[in-house]
Amino acid sequence: MKRSATPYLFLSPYLAVFALFWAWPILESLLLSFQNTRVFPPVWNLSVNWGRILGDAAFWDALRNTVLILVIQVPIMLALATVLAVALNSQLLRARGFFRFAFFAPVVVGAVAYSAVFRLLFNQNGAVNAALGLDLNWIFDPVGAMAVIITTLTWRWTGYNAIIILAGLQSIPKDIYEAAEIDGASPWQQFWRITVPSLRPVLLFCLVLSIIGTLQLFTEPWLITNGGPGTATTTLGVYLYRQGFQNINFGYASTIAYAITLLALVFSIIQLRLFGRES
Amino acid sequence: MKRLLVLGAALALSVASAQMQGNPNLRGEITVWSWDIAAKALEANIPGFNKLFPNVKVTVLDIGNQATYDRGLAGCAAGGGDLPDVYSIENNEAEVFWARFPNCFTDMNTLQPAASTLRNQFPAFKWTELTVGNKVFAMPWDSGPVVMFYRRDIYSQAGVNPATIRTWDDFIAAGRRIAQATNNRVKVGVIANGQDDEWFRMLANQNGCFYFNNEANAVTVNQPGCVTALETVKKLIDAGVVMQGGWNEQIQAFKAGTVATSMFGAWYEGTIRSNAPDQSGKWGVYPMPASRAGGVRAANLGGSALAIPASSRNKEAAWAFVRYALGTTEGQVTMLKEFGLVPSLLAATRDPYVAQPQPYWGNQRIWQVILGTLGNVPAARGTQFFQEARAIMVKTQADYVAGRFPNAKAALDAAAQQISQATGLPIAR
Numbered sequence: 001m002k003r004s005a006t007p008y009l010f011l012s013p014y015l016a017v018f019a020l021f022w023a024w025p026i027l028e029s030l031l032l033s034f035q036n037t038r039v040f041p042p043v044w045n046l047s048v049n050w051g052r053i054l055g056d057a058a059f060w061d062a063l064r065n066t067v068l069i070l071v072i073q074v075p076i077m078l079a080l081a082t083v084l085a086v087a088l089n090s091q092l093l094r095a096r097g098f099f100r101f102a103f104f105a106p107v108v109v110g111a112v113a114y115s116a117v118f119r120l121l122f123n124q125n126g127a128v129n130a131a132l133g134l135d136l137n138w139i140f141d142p143v144g145a146m147a148v149i150i151t152t153l154t155w156r157w158t159g160y161n162a163i164i165i166l167a168g169l170q171s172i173p174k175d176i177y178e179a180a181e182i183d184g185a186s187p188w189q190q191f192w193r194i195t196v197p198s199l200r201p202v203l204l205f206c207l208v209l210s211i212i213g214t215l216q217l218f219t220e221p222w223l224i225t226n227g228g229p230g231t232a233t234t235t236l237g238v239y240l241y242r243q244g245f246q247n248i249n250f251g252y253a254s255t256i257a258y259a260i261t262l263l264a265l266v267f268s269i270i271q272l273r274l275f276g277r278e279s
Numbered sequence: 280m281k282r283l284l285v286l287g288a289a290l291a292l293s294v295a296s297a298q299m300q301g302n303p304n305l306r307g308e309i310t311v312w313s314w315d316i317a318a319k320a321l322e323a324n325i326p327g328f329n330k331l332f333p334n335v336k337v338t339v340l341d342i343g344n345q346a347t348y349d350r351g352l353a354g355c356a357a358g359g360g361d362l363p364d365v366y367s368i369e370n371n372e373a374e375v376f377w378a379r380f381p382n383c384f385t386d387m388n389t390l391q392p393a394a395s396t397l398r399n400q401f402p403a404f405k406w407t408e409l410t411v412g413n414k415v416f417a418m419p420w421d422s423g424p425v426v427m428f429y430r431r432d433i434y435s436q437a438g439v440n441p442a443t444i445r446t447w448d449d450f451i452a453a454g455r456r457i458a459q460a461t462n463n464r465v466k467v468g469v470i471a472n473g474q475d476d477e478w479f480r481m482l483a484n485q486n487g488c489f490y491f492n493n494e495a496n497a498v499t500v501n502q503p504g505c506v507t508a509l510e511t512v513k514k515l516i517d518a519g520v521v522m523q524g525g526w527n528e529q530i531q532a533f534k535a536g537t538v539a540t541s542m543f544g545a546w547y548e549g550t551i552r553s554n555a556p557d558q559s560g561k562w563g564v565y566p567m568p569a570s571r572a573g574g575v576r577a578a579n580l581g582g583s584a585l586a587i588p589a590s591s592r593n594k595e596a597a598w599a600f601v602r603y604a605l606g607t608t609e610g611q612v613t614m615l616k617e618f619g620l621v622p623s624l625l626a627a628t629r630d631p632y633v634a635q636p637q638p639y640w641g642n643q644r645i646w647q648v649i650l651g652t653l654g655n656v657p658a659a660r661g662t663q664f665f666q667e668a669r670a671i672m673v674k675t676q677a678d679y680v681a682g683r684f685p686n687a688k689a690a691l692d693a694a695a696q697q698i699s700q701a702t703g704l705p706i707a708r
Binding site for chain 2: 037038039040048052055056057058061140142228229230231232242245246247248
C-alpha cells in the first residue's frame with residue numbers, strides 16, 4: 001500500500017458518514033430548491049421556488065419574527081450571562097460548583113418537558129398570572145406569545161452561555177487585575193476596562209452561536225405556541241417545517257433552508273467585520 | 280298499483296340495509312392507524328367484523344391525528360415503508376397524498392369487489408377528494424354536516440326560540456338577548472380567530488364558496504359568497520355576542536356554561552356528550568342560520584376516509600375490514616351510536632336508529648335534523664393545497680377582524696393573491 005493512502009484509509013469511516021449524511025443532503029436540497037415538488041414526479045423549474053420566496057408575505061412574516069427575537073432576546077441573554085459568569089467566578093461565592101450546575105441545568109432538561117411546563121405557567125389560570133395578579137391570555141395574544149417564547153429561550157440558554165463566558169473569565173491573567181488595583185482602579189472600572197475587552201473573543205463566539213441558533217429556532221415556538229396565534233410566533237424554522245412536512249413541498253422547504261443559510265452567512269460576516277478585527 | 284308498492288318496498292329494503300357476506304377462509308393480521316374517537320369507533324367494529332371473518336386479527340392503534348398524518352407522510356416519502364394495512368385520512372388533507380405519492384396507496388378499483396361497484400352507496404361529493412381519474416384511493420367514512428348545538432335552558436331563560444333564528448342577523452339578535460338575560464355572563468357562541476378559520480369555512484361553504492373551485496384549478500376565495508361569509512364573521516365579533524377561542528377554550532366554555540351555542544360538524548355531538556355528561560337533557564340542535572332569509576342552511580366541516588397502503592401484505596383482509604366498517608349499515612350505525620360519527624353510507628342514514636329520540640338532547644331526534652341537511656350541502660373541495668390556503672386564511676381573517684383592511688373584499692383579494700402565489704393556481708374571474 002502506498003504511504004500516501006494511509007491517512008485517507010483512517011479517515012474513510014468518517015468521510016463515508018460525512019458524504020452520506022451531510023454532503024449528500026446538502027447537495028440534494030440545493031437541487032431540490034430548483035425543482036417544482038408539487039407535482040409527481042418533481043420537475044426542474046429554476047424559478048418556481050426562488051421566484052416565490054421574495055414575494056411570499058408569510059416568509060417575510062417569519063423572517064420579521066425571527067429577527068425580532070434575535071434583536072431582543074440575544075442581547076438580553078448575553079448581558080445576563082456575562083453578569084452571571086462574573087458572579088459565579090467571584091471568590092466571595094460559596095458552593096460555586098452547585099450554582100454553576102444549577103444555572104447550567106436547563107440545557108439538560110428535555111425540550112418537550114419544559115415546553116409543557118411553560119405552557120402551564122403562562123396559561124390564563126396559570127402561576128404567572130396568579131403571581132402578577134394579571135388575567136392575560138399569554139399564548140393567544142400576539143405580543144404575549146412572543147414574550148413567552150423569549151422568556152423560555154432566555155431561561156434555557158443563559159446558563160449555557162454563562163459557563164462558556166466563565167471559561168473565558170478564568171483565562172484572563174490575574175496580574176492584570178492586580179496591576180489595575182495598584183493603579184487605583186475601582187471594581188467597576190476593572191469590569192469595563194479589563195474584563196469586557198478580554199472577553200471579546202468569547203462573547204463573539206457566543207453571539208455567533210446564538211444568532212445561528214435563533215435563525216434555526218423551531219422547538220420552542222412549535223411546542224409552546226405552534227407558531228401562533230395567527231403567524232405571530234412563526235419563525236423561519238417553523239415555516240420551513242410547515243412547507244416541508246405539512247404541505248409536502250420539499251422544494252420550497254429547501255429554498256427556505258438555503259435562504260436561512262445565506263442569512264447566517266451574512267450575519268457572521270457582519271459580526272466578524274464589526275467585532276473581530278484583532279482576532 | 281299494489282304490485283308497484285310491494286316492489287318499491289322490496290327495493291327500499293335492499294337499500295335500507297347494506298350487508299356483507301362473511302368468509303372464514305380469509306386469514307391474516309391487519310393493523311389500523313387512526314386517532315381519538317375515530318380509533319375507538321373502529322375498535323368497536325372488531326367484534327362484529329370477527330363474526331363474519333373469524334380468522335382475521337385486527338389491531339387498531341390510536342396514534343393521534345397529527346402523528347397519523349406525519350407518519351403516513353414520512354412512510355410515503357420513504358417509498359412506502361412502516362405503514363399500516365389500513366390508514367385513516369381526513370378528506371380535506373387527502374389529495375396532497377394522491378398528488379405527491381400516487382404509488383403509495385392501493386387503487387381500490389383493483390381490489391375484489393372493485394370500489395366502483397360501491398359508488399352509488401355514498402353521496403357523490405364524498406368521492407371527489409378520494410378519486411384521481413378512474414383510480415379510487417380511499418373509501419368514504421363519516422361526514423360533518425354543520426349544525427348548531429344549543430343550550431335549551433339558557434335560550435328559554437332569555438326568551439329566545441331557536442325556530443325563529445333563520446338568518447345570521449337573527450342569531451346576533453338572539454345573542455344580545457342572551458347577554459341581557461345573563462348579565463353578560465353567557466355568550467351565544469365561540470369563534471376561533473387567529474388559531475383557525477373554521478367559521479369562515481363553514482359560512483363560505485354554506486354560501487357555495489370555498490378557497491378553490493371544485494375543479495381544483497383556480498382560487499375562488501375572493502368570490503361574493505366568501506366575502507359575505509367573512510363579513511358575517513366580523514359582524515358577529517364586533518357585535519360582542521361571541522367569545523374568541525380555539526378548540527380547548529370552546530370545551531372549557533360549554534363545560535362552565537358560559538356559552539349557549541356551539542357550531543361545528545355533527546361529529547362534535549360526541550365531544551359535548553362526553554365532556555358534559557351532567558348537562559344531559561339541557562342541549563338541543565337546530566340548523567345553521569342562513570346569510571339571508573330563505574338561503575341555504577347547510578354546510579360540511581370535516582369527514583374522513585380509510586385507505587390501504589400499497590405496501591400492505593394483507594390487502595384482501597384490509598379491504599374486508601374497510602368494507603365492513605364503512606360499507607355496512609351495521610358497521611356505520613355502531614360508530615354513530617357510540618361515538619356520534621355521522622355515516623356517509625346512504626343506507627345507514629335511513630337506519631331506524633336515526634329516527635330515535637336522543638335522551639341527552641332533550642329527546643330530540645337530532646340525527647334526523649342533522650342528516651336532513653346533508654342533501655343541501657354545497658360541494659367544496661380541499662384540494663392538495665388545503666393546508667397552505669388555510670394558513671393564509673387564518674391570518675387574513677385575524678387581520679380583517681382587527682381592522683387592518685378597509686373591507687372584506689379587500690382582505691380576500693389579498694388572500695387570493697397570496698394563495699395564488701403559494702399554489703401556482705390562477706385567481707378565478
